[in-house]
Amino acid sequence: MSQESSNDKKPTIPPYMKAISGSLGGVVEASCLQPIDVIKTRLQLDRSGNYKGIIHCGSTVVRTEGVRALWKGLTPFATHLTLKYTLRMGSNAVFQSAFKDSETGKVSNHGRLLSGFGAGVLEALAIVTPFEVVKIRLQQQKGLSPELLKYKGPIHCARTIIREEGVLGLWAGAAPTVMRNGTNQAAMFTAKNAFDVLLWKKQEGDGRVLQPWQSMISGFLAGTVGPVCTGPFDVVKTRLMAQSREGGELKYKGMVHAIRTIYAEEGLLALWKGLLPRLMRIPPGQAIMWAVADQITGLYERRYLHVAPS
16 A cells, blocks of 8 residues: 555655756856846946936946946856755755655645745845845946956955955845745746646656756746846845945845835835846746756656656
8 A cells, every 4th residue: 555655656856956957057047147137236226317228228338348347246146046046946845845745745836835935035045145245246336447446356345345344244135135035936936837737738757858948938937927026125135235334324224114215215116126127137047047957857857767668
Protein backbone atom coordinates (compact mmCIF):
# COMPACT_ATOMS: atom_id res chain seq x y z
CA MET A 1 0.00 0.00 0.00
CA SER A 2 2.74 2.43 0.99
CA GLN A 3 4.74 1.22 -2.03
CA GLU A 4 1.76 2.04 -4.25
CA SER A 5 1.26 5.56 -2.84
CA SER A 6 4.98 6.32 -3.13
CA ASN A 7 4.87 5.35 -6.80
CA ASP A 8 1.96 7.76 -7.32
CA LYS A 9 4.03 10.68 -6.10
CA LYS A 10 5.56 12.79 -8.82
CA PRO A 11 9.37 12.83 -8.94
CA THR A 12 10.73 16.25 -8.10
CA ILE A 13 13.76 18.28 -9.09
CA PRO A 14 16.07 18.84 -6.07
CA PRO A 15 16.41 22.43 -4.76
CA TYR A 16 20.12 22.60 -5.68
CA MET A 17 19.26 22.09 -9.37
CA LYS A 18 16.65 24.85 -9.16
CA ALA A 19 19.32 27.08 -7.57
CA ILE A 20 21.85 26.32 -10.35
CA SER A 21 19.28 26.97 -13.07
CA GLY A 22 18.39 30.31 -11.46
CA SER A 23 22.01 31.44 -11.17
CA LEU A 24 22.74 30.79 -14.86
CA GLY A 25 19.51 32.50 -15.87
CA GLY A 26 20.52 35.52 -13.78
CA VAL A 27 23.86 35.96 -15.57
CA VAL A 28 22.21 35.99 -19.00
CA GLU A 29 19.42 38.33 -17.88
CA ALA A 30 21.75 40.88 -16.26
CA SER A 31 23.90 41.20 -19.35
CA CYS A 32 20.90 41.82 -21.61
CA LEU A 33 18.81 44.20 -19.52
CA GLN A 34 21.11 46.43 -17.46
CA PRO A 35 20.50 49.61 -19.58
CA ILE A 36 16.76 49.49 -18.88
CA ASP A 37 17.46 49.24 -15.15
CA VAL A 38 19.72 52.32 -15.27
CA ILE A 39 17.01 54.30 -17.10
CA LYS A 40 14.34 53.15 -14.60
CA THR A 41 16.47 54.33 -11.66
CA ARG A 42 17.21 57.72 -13.27
CA LEU A 43 13.49 58.29 -14.00
CA GLN A 44 12.48 57.38 -10.45
CA LEU A 45 15.03 59.80 -8.99
CA ASP A 46 14.09 62.62 -11.38
CA ARG A 47 12.09 65.09 -9.27
CA SER A 48 12.61 68.15 -11.47
CA GLY A 49 11.45 66.66 -14.79
CA ASN A 50 14.84 66.65 -16.55
CA TYR A 51 13.93 63.51 -18.50
CA LYS A 52 10.89 63.52 -20.81
CA GLY A 53 10.56 59.74 -21.02
CA ILE A 54 12.43 56.49 -21.56
CA ILE A 55 13.97 57.35 -24.96
CA HIS A 56 14.91 60.88 -23.90
CA CYS A 57 16.44 59.60 -20.66
CA GLY A 58 18.50 56.95 -22.46
CA SER A 59 19.70 59.33 -25.19
CA THR A 60 20.57 62.01 -22.60
CA VAL A 61 22.65 59.54 -20.59
CA VAL A 62 24.48 58.38 -23.75
CA ARG A 63 25.06 61.94 -24.98
CA THR A 64 26.29 63.38 -21.69
CA GLU A 65 28.00 60.38 -20.12
CA GLY A 66 28.77 57.93 -22.94
CA VAL A 67 27.30 54.54 -23.94
CA ARG A 68 29.05 52.73 -21.10
CA ALA A 69 27.01 54.75 -18.59
CA LEU A 70 24.00 52.57 -19.54
CA TRP A 71 25.87 49.67 -17.93
CA LYS A 72 26.70 51.60 -14.74
CA GLY A 73 26.46 49.31 -11.74
CA LEU A 74 26.64 46.15 -13.90
CA THR A 75 29.06 44.35 -11.54
CA PRO A 76 26.81 44.61 -8.48
CA PHE A 77 23.73 44.11 -10.68
CA ALA A 78 25.00 40.87 -12.28
CA THR A 79 26.32 39.52 -8.95
CA HIS A 80 23.10 40.55 -7.27
CA LEU A 81 20.89 38.86 -9.90
CA THR A 82 22.92 35.65 -9.86
CA LEU A 83 22.86 35.36 -6.06
CA LYS A 84 19.22 36.47 -5.91
CA TYR A 85 18.00 33.86 -8.40
CA THR A 86 20.12 31.15 -6.77
CA LEU A 87 18.52 31.89 -3.39
CA ARG A 88 15.04 32.53 -4.85
CA MET A 89 14.79 29.34 -6.88
CA GLY A 90 16.49 27.17 -4.25
CA SER A 91 14.52 28.48 -1.24
CA ASN A 92 11.23 28.39 -3.16
CA ALA A 93 11.87 24.71 -3.93
CA VAL A 94 12.62 24.03 -0.24
CA PHE A 95 9.47 25.87 0.88
CA GLN A 96 7.36 24.06 -1.73
CA SER A 97 8.61 20.68 -0.53
CA ALA A 98 7.37 21.64 2.96
CA PHE A 99 3.91 22.46 1.55
CA LYS A 100 3.59 19.30 -0.56
CA ASP A 101 0.66 17.01 0.02
CA SER A 102 2.04 13.89 1.74
CA GLU A 103 -0.19 11.60 -0.33
CA THR A 104 0.03 13.03 -3.85
CA GLY A 105 3.24 15.06 -3.67
CA LYS A 106 1.41 18.04 -5.26
CA VAL A 107 1.64 21.67 -4.12
CA SER A 108 -1.58 23.69 -3.85
CA ASN A 109 -1.84 27.27 -5.15
CA HIS A 110 -1.99 28.39 -1.51
CA GLY A 111 1.30 26.57 -0.90
CA ARG A 112 2.83 28.14 -4.02
CA LEU A 113 1.83 31.65 -2.89
CA LEU A 114 3.33 31.17 0.58
CA SER A 115 6.49 29.55 -0.83
CA GLY A 116 6.95 32.42 -3.28
CA PHE A 117 6.36 35.04 -0.58
CA GLY A 118 8.86 33.34 1.72
CA ALA A 119 11.48 33.18 -1.04
CA GLY A 120 10.87 36.87 -1.82
CA VAL A 121 11.28 37.96 1.82
CA LEU A 122 14.45 35.88 2.19
CA GLU A 123 16.07 37.29 -0.97
CA ALA A 124 15.05 40.85 -0.03
CA LEU A 125 16.79 40.72 3.34
CA ALA A 126 19.81 38.57 2.48
CA ILE A 127 20.74 39.90 -0.96
CA VAL A 128 18.49 42.43 -2.69
CA THR A 129 18.53 45.35 -0.24
CA PRO A 130 22.32 45.83 0.25
CA PHE A 131 23.10 45.21 -3.43
CA GLU A 132 20.41 47.61 -4.62
CA VAL A 133 21.55 50.34 -2.20
CA VAL A 134 25.03 50.18 -3.78
CA LYS A 135 23.64 49.91 -7.33
CA ILE A 136 21.28 52.89 -6.91
CA ARG A 137 23.96 55.10 -5.32
CA LEU A 138 26.23 54.33 -8.31
CA GLN A 139 23.49 54.83 -10.90
CA GLN A 140 22.32 58.18 -9.56
CA GLN A 141 25.79 59.70 -10.00
CA LYS A 142 25.89 61.97 -13.03
CA GLY A 143 29.10 62.96 -14.75
CA LEU A 144 31.88 61.68 -16.97
CA SER A 145 35.04 62.17 -14.88
CA PRO A 146 35.55 59.49 -12.21
CA GLU A 147 37.52 61.85 -9.92
CA LEU A 148 34.42 64.02 -9.49
CA LEU A 149 32.21 61.09 -8.47
CA LYS A 150 31.67 60.42 -4.77
CA TYR A 151 31.60 56.65 -5.22
CA LYS A 152 34.45 55.15 -7.30
CA GLY A 153 33.00 51.65 -7.59
CA PRO A 154 30.85 49.06 -5.79
CA ILE A 155 33.36 48.19 -3.04
CA HIS A 156 34.26 51.84 -2.42
CA CYS A 157 30.56 52.71 -2.40
CA ALA A 158 29.74 50.03 0.21
CA ARG A 159 32.68 51.09 2.40
CA THR A 160 31.69 54.77 2.20
CA ILE A 161 28.07 54.00 3.16
CA ILE A 162 29.22 51.90 6.15
CA ARG A 163 31.66 54.62 7.26
CA GLU A 164 29.18 57.50 6.91
CA GLU A 165 25.87 55.82 7.77
CA GLY A 166 26.78 52.61 9.61
CA VAL A 167 26.22 49.01 8.51
CA LEU A 168 22.44 49.50 8.55
CA GLY A 169 22.88 52.11 5.80
CA LEU A 170 23.21 49.14 3.42
CA TRP A 171 19.71 48.06 4.47
CA ALA A 172 18.04 51.42 3.78
CA GLY A 173 14.60 50.77 2.30
CA ALA A 174 14.44 47.18 3.61
CA ALA A 175 10.71 47.35 4.51
CA PRO A 176 9.40 48.29 1.03
CA THR A 177 11.90 45.87 -0.53
CA VAL A 178 10.52 43.00 1.57
CA MET A 179 6.94 43.95 0.63
CA ARG A 180 7.82 44.32 -3.05
CA ASN A 181 9.82 41.11 -3.39
CA GLY A 182 7.52 38.98 -1.25
CA THR A 183 4.44 40.03 -3.24
CA ASN A 184 6.27 39.77 -6.57
CA GLN A 185 7.52 36.23 -5.99
CA ALA A 186 4.22 34.99 -4.56
CA ALA A 187 2.52 36.16 -7.77
CA MET A 188 5.31 35.12 -10.13
CA PHE A 189 5.81 31.48 -9.05
CA THR A 190 2.06 30.87 -8.88
CA ALA A 191 1.42 32.52 -12.26
CA LYS A 192 4.36 30.77 -13.97
CA ASN A 193 3.07 27.35 -12.94
CA ALA A 194 -0.49 28.29 -13.95
CA PHE A 195 0.61 29.51 -17.41
CA ASP A 196 2.75 26.39 -17.97
CA VAL A 197 -0.27 24.18 -17.25
CA LEU A 198 -2.80 26.37 -19.08
CA LEU A 199 -0.79 27.09 -22.23
CA TRP A 200 1.46 24.05 -22.60
CA LYS A 201 -0.09 21.34 -20.35
CA LYS A 202 3.29 21.12 -18.63
CA GLN A 203 3.44 19.64 -15.12
CA GLU A 204 6.62 19.49 -13.05
CA GLY A 205 8.03 15.97 -13.09
CA ASP A 206 6.29 14.88 -16.32
CA GLY A 207 9.60 14.58 -18.20
CA ARG A 208 8.69 17.16 -20.87
CA VAL A 209 11.05 20.02 -21.61
CA LEU A 210 9.40 23.22 -22.77
CA GLN A 211 10.83 24.90 -25.85
CA PRO A 212 12.70 28.13 -24.90
CA TRP A 213 10.05 30.25 -26.62
CA GLN A 214 7.32 28.55 -24.56
CA SER A 215 9.21 29.25 -21.32
CA MET A 216 9.70 32.85 -22.45
CA ILE A 217 5.96 33.38 -23.01
CA SER A 218 5.04 31.86 -19.62
CA GLY A 219 7.81 33.81 -17.87
CA PHE A 220 6.90 37.08 -19.59
CA LEU A 221 3.22 36.79 -18.63
CA ALA A 222 4.07 35.78 -15.05
CA GLY A 223 6.39 38.78 -14.73
CA THR A 224 3.79 41.42 -15.68
CA VAL A 225 1.46 41.32 -12.64
CA GLY A 226 3.96 42.13 -9.88
CA PRO A 227 5.28 45.50 -11.14
CA VAL A 228 1.78 46.99 -11.43
CA CYS A 229 0.82 45.89 -7.90
CA THR A 230 4.13 46.79 -6.25
CA GLY A 231 4.95 50.07 -8.06
CA PRO A 232 4.69 52.28 -4.93
CA PHE A 233 6.95 49.92 -2.93
CA ASP A 234 9.55 50.11 -5.72
CA VAL A 235 9.50 53.93 -5.93
CA VAL A 236 9.72 54.28 -2.14
CA LYS A 237 12.50 51.67 -1.99
CA THR A 238 14.52 53.61 -4.57
CA ARG A 239 14.05 56.97 -2.80
CA LEU A 240 14.99 55.54 0.62
CA MET A 241 18.06 53.81 -0.81
CA ALA A 242 19.21 56.86 -2.75
CA GLN A 243 19.20 59.33 0.15
CA SER A 244 22.35 59.74 2.24
CA ARG A 245 23.05 61.63 5.46
CA GLU A 246 25.66 63.97 4.02
CA GLY A 247 23.17 66.89 3.79
CA GLY A 248 22.10 66.51 7.43
CA GLU A 249 18.52 65.33 8.00
CA LEU A 250 17.01 62.59 5.85
CA LYS A 251 14.05 63.68 3.73
CA TYR A 252 12.17 60.38 4.13
CA LYS A 253 11.89 58.84 7.63
CA GLY A 254 10.60 55.45 6.52
CA MET A 255 8.27 53.61 4.15
CA VAL A 256 4.94 55.13 5.27
CA HIS A 257 6.40 58.63 5.63
CA ALA A 258 7.93 58.37 2.15
CA ILE A 259 4.61 57.30 0.57
CA ARG A 260 2.81 60.22 2.25
CA THR A 261 5.51 62.75 1.27
CA ILE A 262 5.68 61.65 -2.37
CA TYR A 263 1.87 61.69 -2.62
CA ALA A 264 1.65 65.17 -1.02
CA GLU A 265 4.47 66.74 -3.05
CA GLU A 266 4.24 64.98 -6.42
CA GLY A 267 0.77 63.44 -6.65
CA LEU A 268 -0.58 59.87 -6.73
CA LEU A 269 0.91 58.91 -10.10
CA ALA A 270 4.42 59.67 -8.82
CA LEU A 271 4.13 56.43 -6.80
CA TRP A 272 4.16 54.57 -10.13
CA LYS A 273 7.11 56.50 -11.60
CA GLY A 274 9.33 54.23 -13.63
CA LEU A 275 6.52 51.68 -14.16
CA LEU A 276 6.99 51.54 -17.94
CA PRO A 277 10.73 50.83 -17.74
CA ARG A 278 9.95 48.28 -15.00
CA LEU A 279 7.51 46.58 -17.37
CA MET A 280 10.19 46.74 -20.07
CA ARG A 281 12.71 45.25 -17.64
CA ILE A 282 10.98 42.66 -15.41
CA PRO A 283 8.76 40.62 -17.82
CA PRO A 284 11.55 40.31 -20.46
CA GLY A 285 13.95 39.50 -17.62
CA GLN A 286 11.66 36.74 -16.39
CA ALA A 287 11.30 35.50 -19.97
CA ILE A 288 15.10 35.23 -20.36
CA MET A 289 15.65 33.71 -16.92
CA TRP A 290 12.93 31.06 -17.28
CA ALA A 291 14.07 30.15 -20.82
CA VAL A 292 17.49 29.27 -19.37
CA ALA A 293 16.22 27.77 -16.10
CA ASP A 294 13.57 25.55 -17.72
CA GLN A 295 16.11 24.10 -20.14
CA ILE A 296 18.45 23.15 -17.30
CA THR A 297 15.75 21.68 -15.04
CA GLY A 298 14.10 20.03 -18.06
CA LEU A 299 17.32 18.26 -19.03
CA TYR A 300 17.72 17.10 -15.42
CA GLU A 301 14.13 15.77 -15.44
CA ARG A 302 14.68 13.79 -18.63
CA ARG A 303 18.06 12.43 -17.65
CA TYR A 304 17.55 11.53 -13.98
CA LEU A 305 13.80 11.45 -13.25
CA HIS A 306 12.59 9.73 -16.41
CA VAL A 307 15.26 7.21 -17.29
CA ALA A 308 12.75 4.62 -18.44
CA PRO A 309 10.10 5.50 -21.03
CA SER A 310 6.60 5.69 -19.52
